[in-house]
Amino acid sequence: MNKTPAVRFIGFAEDWEQRKFGDIVQTRRGLTYKPTDIEESGIRVLRSSNIDEDTFVYGVDDVFVNPYAVNIEPVRKNDILITSANGSSRLVGKHALIKKISDGSAVHGGFMLLGRTKNYDFVNASMSSSWYTKFINVFAAGGNGAIGNLNKNDLDEQIILIPDDAEQIKIGEYFAALDNLITLHQRKYEKLKNIKKSMLYKMFPKNGSNVPEIRFKGFTDAWEQRKFGDIVQTRRGLTYKPTDIEESGIRVLRSSNIDEDTFVYGVDDVFVNPYAVNIEPVRKNDILITSANGSSRLVGKHALIKKISDGSAVHGGFMLLGRTKNYDFVNASMSSSWYTKFINVFAAGGNGAIGNLNKNDLDEQIILIPDDAEQIKIGEYFAALDNLITLHHRKLKKLEQIKQAMLHKMFV
Structure with a gap:
């Protein structure tokens, strides 16, 4: 078994040593409480909703209980909150x-575990590395409607590899700084x-x-009324x-080429033989629109095509394409309230x-819509804002x- 990571800080060369997780981390089960213990204020009960991705957060739906219902030790700063059942x-x-x-x-709830340890930044980072992923895949039961469950004893008995304290501190500081930047x-x-x-509102x-x-x-x-089709030329997509x-050829743009409201190329993009294409190629500054999808919530999503080579792509049969003079304005307008209401009424599905x-x-x-000059100003504003967001x-x-990448390289 390899006992050293691929990347290390200068000055560290010793093999990492095996330890049980429970020997380096004190884990504790959470509070079980009754509905009658819940109050508008009191002691906060931390739950799965207090973990956003891998960041601790307070939630608008946090639960509070009467202090007299609490029979476990409160959580502390630098404890590790873990979802044990969901x-x-x-x-x-x-x-x-x-x-x-x-x-x-605050205390942690009954479907949670709490981990307390000396080198908390290191342990928390370690729990995002491969050993923990494999452990969860094996030991966290669930599926087919059953509540997923992580047993405290299984976690405590898990064998992991750790370096000496000095290296733990260096690794922990590195990932803490990286997490701060990400946040x-x-x-x-x-x-x-x-x-x-x-x-937009x-x-x-x-x-x-x-x-x-x-x-x-x-x-x-005053802004004037217009039909959408009078200011935007819409076109149906390619049926193939x-x-x-083919492995290469003409790219067919689909719903997956819209990430939220940004145009992207995808790793699973489809290409077709040029001889199969019987529609005009898309151009830079066309608006790509999802017109049909198995997920109704994705219908109507749209993005301005900012970068595309001439003649390199067409839009697919489940898409629409919009072409217009003041494209930045129209694209922004399609993120405003009129479009949301339109989609809610006219996009069938469910x-x-x-x-x-x-x-x-x-x-x-x-x-x-306003006159051209105001359309241009509004379009420029939202284009600049979109560039900052991107x-x-x-x-x-x-x-x-x-x-x-570093979680993979800096842990064994």
């Missing part, structure tokens, strides 16, 4: 280091998304109004046969049916990829 088996075993908590203010970029990313959501007219709440200086005229698919958006319904939809999202993804 109706969703994939959530069993998720964990987070409790970074901010007031003394005596920082996550917050910036979420803040920018919230700004965009707010400005304020910079487009609300129901019954023909002017928005916020406008650029110099614009005062399985025999048309109960197992494929969700569907009809081209004619979209073309006939009445929307409000920048922080890329930084966030890069940091997450670095973390995953």
